Amino acid sequence: MKKIIYHRFGDAEVLEMADVAMPAVSETTVLIKVKAVSINPLDWKIRNGEMKLMSGSKFPRGIGIDFSGIVEAVGSTIKAYKKGDEVFGLLDVFKGAALADYILADEQDIAAKPKGASFEQAAAAPVVGSAAIQLFDTLVNIQAGTEVLINGASGGIGMFAIQIAKKKGAAVTAVVSDNGLEAAEDWGSDVVINYRNEDVLQAGKLYDAVIDLSNQLPYSAAKKIMKASSVYVHTAPGPKEIISSFFISLFSAKKYKVLMLKPSPVYLKALKSYMEAGLSVVVSRVYSFDAFKTAYTEAPRAHIVGKSVIRVN
Structure with a gap:
């Protein structure tokens, strides 16, 4: 073979x-x-x-x-x-x-x-869907009205994260490039920002959760748009980010968390249900x-x- x-x-x-x-x-x-x-x-x-x-x-x-x-x-x-x-x-x-x-x-x-x-x-x-489910299962607590910013939202994890966050009642702002605008809207984003035309850091809006999927919005910049008690998630961490997240979260109300994918049969079954229910x-x-x-x-x-x-x- x-x-x-x-x-x-x-x-x-x-x-x-x-x-x-x-x-x-x-x-x-x-x-x-x-x-x-x-x-x-x-x-x-x-x-x-x-x-x-x-x-x-x-x-x-x-x-x-x-x-x-x-x-x-x-x-x-x-x-x-x-x-x-x-x-x-x-x-x-x-x-x-x-x-x-x-x-x-x-x-x-x-x-x-x-x-x-x-x-x-x-x-x-399986990989990106499980990551999105784990994101909201273990790192970001979504309730009705939770304000979530997803940066780099038109890729694989973003595709699932937008749709799952919306199902949980969140208000989602998606930051994408030109080719992701239509998809982010189709997936249910409440607000879609084209990063080429608008700087989300200058928009004056604060979020309960900032999820960086692009590796382009570090915690040091994201904390400017985070509410007093909020969470930032890095989804592609290296050793530096893992160490930084631990110490920052010890001393700050603006928490810094990292996503380390841990696959689970529960996540696969949830993905099956989501997709059969119409998740795009x-x-x-x-x-x-x-x-x-x-x-x-x-x-x-x-x-x-x-x-x-x-x-x-």
């Missing part, structure tokens, strides 16, 4: 398509024929060597975290799935390796594919399996709306 691997840290050129043995299903795993794999910033951060402390440095490595596919075989202890079931899910966040013809997954890492969703839409959901999942670009280098070259530069996905089978 085919699998995308790399033998050293670097840009998309280190990726190669290799012929590898089919993984053997064990008593406790599910063998899945992969249909689609989504692209996430974590993919290239790990591949570039930026996350060595968490991901390690053992090679060869695979790439790709979340996926959709069809169950090919199940271990003897697996009762919830059978051959032919359509599923979606995610592998270990720091080890990944979903971009392959077939993968093995643990039962708790998958769920039934949402009814009505394409394989591409299903593959686009936009897949702006779909690449063929053979175009993996192009996909990973374009993804960090594209600033696309929603997600990019690689179609495998």
Whole structure:
């Protein structure tokens, strides 16, 4: 079977398509024929060597975290799935390796594919959708009327965060670029700001929560638009941000929190329910399996709306 691997840290050129043995299903795993794999910033951060402390440095490595596919075989202890079931899910966040013809997954890492969703839409959901659910489940307390600013809101996490925050009763302000204006409105934002034309820091409005998805609005700037008791969330933290958030939150009423994705079967089931209830999942670009280098070259530069996905089978 085919699998995308790399033998050293670097840009998309280190990726190669290799012929590898089919993984053997064990008593406790599910063998899945992969249909689609989504692209996430974590993919290239790990591949570039930026996350060595968490991901390690053992090679060869695979790439790709979340996926959709069809169950090919199940271990003897697996009762919830059978051959032919359509599923979606995610592998270990720091080890990944979903971009392959077939993968093995643990039962708790998958769920039934949402009814009505394409394989591409299903593959686009687990990482960013779980991040958005975790965001409001553990870091930001949303109540009716909570004022939330989402900076860089037209990407994957933003797509889910806007819609989930609105379902919880928040008043959402989305900051996007030109190509994200229509999507942010479609997803339900109360206010949409084009950062090219308006500086949210100069607008004079204060928020209960500021969520930075773009890595362009640091806490030092965001605190200017935060209410006295409020929260700022950094969704792509490095060691510096993790340390800073701890000490700032100790001494300030304006809390600084970081999102460290911790996947959960509960989140997958919630995503399935959200999507079956009509939550919009936009897949702006779909690449063929053979175009993996192009996909990973374009993804960090594209600033696309929603997600990019690689179609495998």
